Amino acid sequence: MTIRHHPDDATLLSYAAGTLPEALAVAVSAHVALCPRCRHGIRTAETVGGALLDSGSAAEIAADALDRAMARIETRAGGVATPEPLPDVADARVPAPLARRLGAGLDDIRWRWIAPGVRSHEITVSPGSGSLMLLKIAPGKSMPDHGHGGTELTMVLDGSYSDETGRYGPGDVADLDESIEHSPMVDSEVDCVCLVALEAPTRFKGRIARLLQPYLRI
C-alpha cells in the first residue's frame, strides 16, 4: 500500500495533544496504524507535551500520595500491562483501531441504504465528540458538491475516489477544513468504502439523515 495523502500537521499535533474530537481521533488512529511517517510525526509532537509537563506548574499532592503509590505497586508488583486483546476481525481492509470498534469485517456489518449506490454504517462515539461513519459508494457514483462545517477526515479502506484535491486509495486520508468544496467520485471497479469523521458542528446535531445532509442535500 502506497500512502499518498496524510492528515494535516495541525491534525497530528492536536492528536498528540489529546484534543482532537473522538471521531476525528479514530480516523487518525486508523491511518496511523498503517503509516510509519505519521507515527513518527505524532511522536515528534508528543515531545511538546513532555516539555510542557516538565516546565509546567507543580501542584501540591496529598500527604500520603507516595505511600499510597508504593502500596499500589506492591499489590501489582511485577505486573506488566496486558495488551488489549485484538478483535477477531479477519478483514485486511480494516485497521486495528477500527476493527476494535466495528467488531466485524466490512462484509459482515449492517449497511443502511441511503440513496442509490450509497450505503452507510454509523459508528458510536461519545456524545459531543463528532460523528463517525462508514460510507460505501458504488463505482462511478458521484457526490453532489458540498462544503464542510468544520474539519472532515475521510480515510479510504477499499476502492478509490478522486476529487479536485487528488486521488485517494486505501490508507489515504483527506483532511479538509470548512473552506473546501469538493465533489468526490468513485473511480475504482469495486465499491469505495471510506471512514468519514466529521467534527459535528451544531447544525449536524441530528441522526444519520442530518449527518448526510451535506452530501445529499436532504
Add this chain to the structure above:
Amino acid sequence: MTDLLVRIGANRDRQAYQAMFVYFAPRVKGFLMSKGADSALAEELMQDTMLTVWTKASMYHPGRGSASTWIFTIARNLRIDKLRRESVQHFDDVDGLEIAEDDPNTGRTVVAQDDAVIAGQERRLVAAAMKRLPTDQAEVIRLSFVDDLSQHDIADRLGLPLGTVKSRMRLAYNKLRQALESEL
C-alpha cells in the same frame, strides 16, 4: 529521569520509582489541573498515571522519547479514557499502534545505547524551540496541550477562523520539527 525509568523497567527498582514519583507526581497533577480537573480527580488520575509508569516501565524504550514525553502520553491517555465515559473505547496510542509492525526506533537513526542521551537532548531542543516561537504560535500550542482546547475551541476563544488556527499550529509544528531534525 530517563535513566531512572530504564532502571524501573529492567530491575523493578523501587528507589528509582520513588525518585520519579517525587519529581513527576506534582507535575502530572498540576498538568491535569490546568486542563480543568479538580484536585481530587487530578490526584486520582495522577495516581493511576504513576501506577501505569510502574506496570509499563518494562515496555518503555528511550527511543520512544524522554521519560517526560512518555509520562505525558500516559496521563493524556488515561484522562481521555476517563472523559469518554459513554464509550468503552481506549484512546489509541502510537505505542499500541506500532507494536504490530515496527520497532521503537521508527524514523530515527540513533543507536540504542545513545537513545537515553538523545531523548534528553530532544526534550531540551523542543523546550528551547518553543521559547523561540512567535507569540501567536506559542499561544495555540499552549491552548492545545495545556488548556486542552480543540482547534474549534481555540478559534472561538481567540475569535479567529479555524483555518488561521490550523495554519499557526502547522507553522509551530514545523519549527519544532526542524529544531529536532537539524540538531540530531
